[in-house]
């Protein structure tokens with residue numbers, strides 16, 4: 001079985017390895033949106049100018065986000081043969097100290113967060129950095145990092161997302177190469193089916209089954225689409241996946257296209273994600289240049305290419321039928337299903353739509369096998385999930401854990417509990433349509449079924465923590481106000497029902513509500529959920545229903561009983 005990459009690509013892979021582990025010091029600056037937003041760009045520029053002036057022998061490279069957003073800006077330093085050292089909360093005024101330390105063969109210890117001696121990129125490529133700097137904690141000794149399992153985020157914050165060479169150096173595109181050369185499309189599909197991978201966009205539909213349904217449709221043309229709309233307040237996992245490791249998504253889509261049998265894919269992404277769009281476009285151009293996208297990929301008779309379609313950032317356009325309408329230039333409004341996209345999707349052709357993270361799971365599954373993948377996570381919930389842990393939590397950031405991990409572990413062991421020493425009261429999972437889960441239910445495991453059983457949803461992976469000062473009725477009002485503003489207005493239960501829900505919540509919060517209003521709130525919410533046309537209306541009442549169930553006392557104290 002020939003699995004070696006072609007010579008041209010091997011040369012680029014070797015060049016990538018030299019960049020990742022050069023024989024001169026390498027400095028990186030985390031430049032995903034989170035790092036850039038807190039000064040990463042200015043740090044990068046300052047380091048670049050100083051390096052230009054002093055002309056030392058070292059490399060400076062932008063990376064994505066390593067996940068610990070609270071500690072950004074994060075700069076890393078790797079001396080040849082020594083561990084990769086993460087420096088946290090760096091500012092422009094630290095740049096001279098960093099450069100001076102690096103030029104004297106060390107690192108600024110007062111800024112050091114942890115060190116990495118070796119890193120498994122999970123695609124058959126470990127990077128061994130080296131030993132030394134023993135006084136700096138190891139990466140795994142930092143509770144925020146040590147309790148995670150990085151599968152999707154394996155390259156994030158380490159490789160340069162704008163350099164295909166570095167992606168190749170950590171095993172990137174080897175799964176696609178091997179599949180296209182040595183596996184039948186059906187075998188790729190079967191591996192994904194056996195892996196148990198479920199869609200990461202919210203509903204948890206088995207990815208392999210959706211692929212098979214699309215594959216089995218008879219049509220002269222089929223499409224695959226990546227849903228990168230990600231409009232939930234507090235959620236930014238997909239943005240980071242694209243900003244930090246865009247080639248991983250492209251590789252997943254190549255494998256999906258090959259398994260399903262299509263030559264055209266689209267990434268639907270909101271225009272509010274300009275950095276992700278720029279990096280994706282750059283990555284697509286790099287892949288085309290190496291023959292990894294386009295005609296006769298890797299010299300095989302399989303051809304496939306990807307276009308980017310940008311949306312204006314309406315939450316409802318993440319819904320599958322609205323998304324297709326938006327790409328086709330129509331108003332982004334849902335229509336009743338059936339027909340499903342797999343029957344009649346983009347331009348009326350069978351279409352497979354998957355979330356960014358769903359696609360990103362595919363290369364590791366094909367590389368390591370479905371059995372390897374099934375060993376991560378829980379029964380019927382294999383693999384990991386990336387969550388954005390935000391709100392009133394001490395350690396804000398992107399957290400990747402096996403499905404089946406408890407909320408307690410995520411919020412307390414990884415997030416270290418409430419910010420500023422405050423007590424945690426609840427979390428909201430699943431974005432604006434998720435439920436508010438009280439502290440007493442934090443032993444709940446994060447998987448599709450367990451979250452549904454307590455009135456919430458997985459959604460695409462936002463976890464918003466609320467502390468003891470939070471007024472849960474006000475939280476319900478915030479999310480209903482969001483959903484009301486995002487409702488497309490097509491169906492009455494959602495359009496009118498949410499408006500009236502908001503009126504009721506405002507009245508209750510103003511101290512003018514009655515006990516009867518609480519009954520109306522509940523029955524109205526149940527009616528909206530049961531009768532709305534699309535997922536937006538069907539799930540929008542969740543914050544009201546769960547706060548009524550779990551925090552009833554807060555409503556009672558506001559109304560005249």
Ligand SMILES: Cc1cc2nc3c(=O)[nH]c(=O)nc-3n(C[C@H](O)[C@H](O)[C@H](O)COP(=O)(O)O)c2cc1C
Nearest residue numbers: 199200201227229230318319320354355358535536
């Ligand atoms: C209002 C609404 C917004 C949605 N937004 C997104 C989104 O931003 N990203 C996403 O992947 N799925 C979103 N979905 C779910 C998609 O409709 C679809 O189920 C998903 O993209 C399928 O991919 P998956 O099977 O890989 O999860 C949304 C659904 C609704 C009802």
Ligand code: SF4
Nearest residue numbers: 488490491494534537
């Ligand atoms: S449920 Fe809401 S968002 Fe969905 S179609 Fe109806 S009005 Fe539009």
